[in-house]
Amino acid sequence: xxxxxxxxxxxxxxxxxxxxxxxxxxxxxxxxxxxxxxxxxxxxxxxxxxxxxxxxxxxxxxxxxxxxxxxxxxxxxxxxxxxxxxxxxxxxxxxxxxxxxxxxxxxxxxxxxxxxxxxxxxxxxxxxxxxxxxxxxxxxxxxxxxxxxxxxxxxxxxxxxxxxxxxxxxxxxxxxxxxxxxxxxxxxxxxxxxxxxxxxxxxxxxxxxxxxxxxxxxxxxxxxxxxxxxxxxxxxxxxxxxxxxxxxxxxxxxxxxxxxxxxxxxxxxxxxxxxxxxxxxxxxxxxxxxxxxxxxxxxxxxxxxxxxxxxxxxxxxxxxxxxxxxxxxxxxxxxxxxxxxxxxxxxxxxx
Amino acid sequence: xxxxxxxxxxxxxxxxxxxxxxxxxxxxxxxxxxxxxxxxxxxxxxxxxxxxxxxxxxxxxxxxxxxxxxxxxxxxxxxxxxxxxxxxxxxxxxxxxxxxxxxxxxxxxxxxxxxxxxxxxxxxxxxxxxxxxxxxxxxxxxxxxxxxxxxxxxxxxxxxxxxxxxxxxxxxxxxxxxxxxxxxxxxxxxxxxxxxxxxxxxxxxxxxxxxxxxxxxxxxxxxxxxxxxxxxxxxxxxxxxxxxxxxxxxxxxxxxxxxxxxxxxxxxxxxxxxxxxxxxxx
Amino acid sequence: xxxxxxxxxxxxxxxxxxxxxxxxxxxxxxxxxxxxxxxxxxxxxxxxxxxxxxxxxxxxxxxxxxxxxxxxxxxxxxxxxxxxxxxxxxxxxxxxxxxxxxxxxxxxxxxxxxxxxxxxxxxxxxxxxxxxxxxxxxxxxxxxxxxxxxxxxxxxxxxxxxxxxxxxxxxxxxxxxxxxxxxxxxxxxxxxxxxxxxxxxxxxxxxxxxxxxxxxxxxxxxxxxxxxxxxxxxxxxxxxxxxxxxxxxxxxxxxxxxxxxxxxxxxxxxxxxxxxxxxxxxxxxxxxxxxxxx
Numbered sequence: 030x031x032x033x034x035x036x037x038x039x040x041x042x043x044x045x046x047x048x049x050x051x052x053x054x055x056x057x058x059x060x061x062x063x064x065x066x067x068x069x070x071x072x073x074x075x076x077x078x079x080x081x082x083x084x085x086x087x088x089x090x091x092x093x094x095x096x097x098x099x100x101x102x103x104x105x106x107x108x109x110x111x112x113x114x115x116x117x118x119x120x121x122x123x124x125x126x127x128x129x130x131x132x133x134x135x136x137x138x139x140x141x142x143x144x145x146x147x148x149x150x151x152x153x154x155x156x157x158x159x160x161x162x163x164x165x166x167x168x169x170x171x172x173x174x175x176x177x178x179x180x181x182x183x184x185x186x187x188x189x190x191x192x193x194x195x196x197x198x199x200x201x202x203x204x205x206x207x208x209x210x211x212x213x214x215x216x217x218x219x220x221x222x223x224x225x226x227x228x229x230x231x232x233x234x235x236x237x238x239x240x241x242x243x244x245x246x247x248x249x250x251x252x253x254x255x256x257x258x259x260x261x262x263x264x265x266x267x268x269x270x271x272x273x274x275x276x277x278x279x280x281x282x283x284x285x286x287x288x289x290x291x292x293x294x295x296x297x298x299x300x301x302x303x304x305x306x307x308x309x310x311x312x313x314x315x316x317x318x319x320x321x322x323x324x325x326x327x328x329x330x331x332x333x334x335x336x337x338x339x340x341x342x343x344x345x346x347x348x349x350x351x352x353x354x355x356x357x358x359x360x361x362x363x364x365x366x367x368x369x370x371x372x373x374x375x376x377x378x379x380x
Numbered sequence: 381x382x383x384x385x386x387x388x389x390x391x392x393x394x395x396x397x398x399x400x401x402x403x404x405x406x407x408x409x410x411x412x413x414x415x416x417x418x419x420x421x422x423x424x425x426x427x428x429x430x431x432x433x434x435x436x437x438x439x440x441x442x443x444x445x446x447x448x449x450x451x452x453x454x455x456x457x458x459x460x461x462x463x464x465x466x467x468x469x470x471x472x473x474x475x476x477x478x479x480x481x482x483x484x485x486x487x488x489x490x491x492x493x494x495x496x497x498x499x500x501x502x503x504x505x506x507x508x509x510x511x512x513x514x515x516x517x518x519x520x521x522x523x524x525x526x527x528x529x530x531x532x533x534x535x536x537x538x539x540x541x542x543x544x545x546x547x548x549x550x551x552x553x554x555x556x557x558x559x560x561x562x563x564x565x566x567x568x569x570x571x572x573x574x575x576x577x578x579x580x581x582x583x584x585x586x587x588x589x590x591x592x593x594x595x596x597x598x599x600x601x602x603x604x605x606x607x608x609x610x611x612x613x614x615x616x617x618x619x620x621x622x623x624x625x626x627x628x629x630x631x632x633x634x635x636x637x638x639x640x641x642x643x644x645x646x647x648x649x650x651x652x653x654x655x656x657x658x659x660x661x662x
Numbered sequence: 663x664x665x666x667x668x669x670x671x672x673x674x675x676x677x678x679x680x681x682x683x684x685x686x687x688x689x690x691x692x693x694x695x696x697x698x699x700x701x702x703x704x705x706x707x708x709x710x711x712x713x714x715x716x717x718x719x720x721x722x723x724x725x726x727x728x729x730x731x732x733x734x735x736x737x738x739x740x741x742x743x744x745x746x747x748x749x750x751x752x753x754x755x756x757x758x759x760x761x762x763x764x765x766x767x768x769x770x771x772x773x774x775x776x777x778x779x780x781x782x783x784x785x786x787x788x789x790x791x792x793x794x795x796x797x798x799x800x801x802x803x804x805x806x807x808x809x810x811x812x813x814x815x816x817x818x819x820x821x822x823x824x825x826x827x828x829x830x831x832x833x834x835x836x837x838x839x840x841x842x843x844x845x846x847x848x849x850x851x852x853x854x855x856x857x858x859x860x861x862x863x864x865x866x867x868x869x870x871x872x873x874x875x876x877x878x879x880x881x882x883x884x885x886x887x888x889x890x891x892x893x894x895x896x897x898x899x900x901x902x903x904x905x906x907x908x909x910x911x912x913x914x915x916x917x918x919x920x921x922x923x924x925x926x927x928x929x930x931x932x933x934x935x936x937x938x939x940x941x942x943x944x945x946x947x948x949x950x951x952x953x954x955x956x
Binding site for chain 3: 383385388389392393395396399400402403404405406407409410413421424425426428474475476478479481482483484485486487488491492494495497498500501502503504505507508509510511512513514515516517531532534535536540548552555556559564565568590593594595596597600601612613615616619628631632635638639642643645646647650653654657658
């Protein structure tokens with residue numbers, strides 16, 4: 030078990046494509062860190078650099094006390110779970126679990142014990158002698174996890190391990206991975222593009238975009254206090270409503286006096302918009318209803334306000350009964366407003 | 381799909397039976413001829429029903445051969461052919477699979493050049509470089525040897541390309557997982573790649589065995605010592621004499637024996653044969 | 663050129679792995695080919711003591727030699743006939759087998775084995791069938807008043823080698839046509855059937871056009887086969903005769919060089935043949951590159 034320290038790391042591919050730009054990140058012992066971002070943001074590249082599958086162009090990565098820049102993947106004492114599981118198709122489940130231990134010259138008795146333990150924890154004892162192709166997707170996923178666990182490595186690296194599963198199984202495995210990681214207390218880095226997965230799994234959430242870190246923090250902090258436009262829009266489904274402040278001024282919305290002067294865009298989460306007039310200070314936008322998506326437990330209401338380009342989305346619990354063309358008054362409490370700077374898109378604090 | 385056309389079904393089978401008949405007929409005639417007693421071919425047309433001398437003819441050819449033609453007994457030539465086919469098969473697969481491994485799993489200077497050098501073999505069949513190749517083999521002292529018979533035929537662009545294609549379809553993550561599991565290049569090749577290539581190796585072996593067996597021009601060039609004759613080239617010598625002394629019953633026994641091993645391989649390993657054939661030519 | 667996303671970083675190992683293949687290729691392929699090119703520009707004196715550089719004389723002589731031009735013409739007739747016949751018959755048989763469900767494997771087995779027959783053996787089989795004195799086919803032809811003698815008639819000899827070469831190649835073409843037909847999605851022929859196309863119409867308007875990549879590929883392979891792999895058939899039967907009627911290019915190289923010991927001329931012929939193979943391989947790979955997504 031170990032800390033992972035990433036300092037000033039960059040990755041430049043041939044042809045001067047910069048995938049990671051001067052990135053620093055500390056991962057504490059036993060922590061589950063989730064790297065999340067859209068495809069091409071560099072999250073997988075970063076993970077593969079920690080694993081030793083990509084070379085490091087600049088900066089250093091250390092696992093425990095050792096700088097691992099020049100070490101082979103096998104020498105870094107990490108284990109990895111791949112998106113397509115990468116199980117050795119010609120070996121039995123047992124063979125897959127044993128392979129890494131055998132290569133390290135682990136004693137037979139120790140191998141048997143670890144395999145038995147892992148199989149018990151993951152409930153794959155019944156399949157130990159089957160080949161991977163005889164297993165379902167969920168079972169393969171467990172074997173891939175098992176292959177990581179038996180190694181008792183310093184760190185687990187997960188590369189979108191659940192994205193090949195169907196939605197139900199994915200939700201289930203998410204909980205299991207969380208439970209397992211807690212129980213083992215192994216430092217883990219987990220890459221996903223699914224922000225829901227990121228929110229539910231992470232001790233520490235790292236939102237990446239364009240090869241840099243946009244924000245690091247506890248999942249809820251990142252959600253409720255996004256530090257940039259990108260994070261505001263990326264986290265949450267649907268993401269935050271982002272409205273140009275000038276268009277709000279133009280329709281005479283009642284903006285709070287305390288709003289910072291540098292503000293170019295204001296944002297509001299769909300669940301913070303209400304249809305009944307709230308008690309505290311707020312602003313109100315008149316809009317016409319465009320469409321309603323009924324999700325069951327809640328409804329997403331798409332409304333179009335004159336002078337505002339994009340639809341404003343609001344989330345209301347229960348079933349919203351309304352028809353397109355209905356006129357709505359959208360109330361936004363001043364306390365729910367987020368301000369982002371005009372040029373940089375970074376959050377600006379209230380004056 | 382519902383299709384009720386009895387006439388077309390009959391026609392289909394008719395076409396196929398006719399096709400099979402045309403394909404099989406020459407071999408049938410050859411087999412019948414190989415069962416005839418000596419003297420049958422002094423006059424008249426080849427019979428179409430088996431004669432009485434099958435056992436004698438085959439036994440004679442296997443143990444003594446047609447001494448007048450200067451060819452050794454068939455058993456020797458059959459052994460030579462078997463060796464030649466096996467060595468060529470093993471050699472081609474061995475050097476091709478490691479070449480493909482180098483090209484796919486490593487990056488190094490002159491990699492593309494190496495690929496093109498291998499590719500060039502496709503453009504230089506032995507038939508177009510007979511004399512200089514013969515000169516090389518002769519200078520190396522490899523005439524009348526198994527090495528001379530097989531080594532120059534072992535280079536194989538098709539086998540290399542097949543393995544390259546196959547390796548490219550293996551997910552990258554498999555190699556990455558093996559590396560994380562502590563396997564180096566040799567271990568990965570031995571533990572993962574080789575077992576995964578089993579079917580391809582088997583399919584290719586079938587094709588290469590046939591390739592090695594049916595070689596004709598090359599053994600004709602490099603063997604003058606009858607101890608190294610292969611059956612396929614030996615037959616030509618016998619046939620050339622059969623016209624002067626009508627011994628077609630013996631020649632056809634040799635023809636049947638020369639065809640039998642590779643044909644049996646095709647029939648009994650049809651699935652691998654088809655896979656090997658269709659995939660190597662892609 | 664494509665490699666894996668991650669690669670092994672060893673420096674010496676890949677060269678070691680490539681060494682055997684490259685050594686054999688250079689020693690037995692590239693070096694001899696270079697020698698052939700070199701000797702094609704040289705002439706040896708009759709005692710083989712001195713060679714002199716003669717520029718393109720070997721080539722110009724070839725193209726004014728009626729025997730060589732005849733050989734070109736004969737090769738053309740031979741290659742075109744074999745390619746056409748072997749492909750047409752194979753297409754018919756493949757289409758027939760493709761209609762069947764239960765018995766298709768039996769027919770396939772019965773049709774594919776001639777692939778494993780050596781060309782020289784195929785030649786001898788048909789040489790025997792057509793033997794003018796005892797062969798079964800001249801006897802049958804005689805019943806219709808046709809006399810057959812491939813020892814004296816150039817046409818008969820050509821027909822003989824064409825039949826032998828075709829017979830051997832049908833199996834190969836058959837397998838590729840069948841594989842091609844089986845890879846055409848059933849939904850296409852089903853859609854055509856719903857659109858009212860009968861079996862023959864479906865074949866010519868749906869299946870055959872979709873087979874065109876296979877057809878083109880086979881055409882190149884068959885030309886290549888007929889030009890180079892049929893050496894054994896010629897040597898096992900006519901030896902180029904009678905009177906040069908079946909002396910195709912690949913046989914002539916051997917005949918002039920290895921038997922006739924005319925090194926310069928044979929080398930020039932080799933070089934011309936190499937250029938033909940290179941052209942064929944180039945066409946084949948250019949085309950396949952576009953067809954298959956690597």
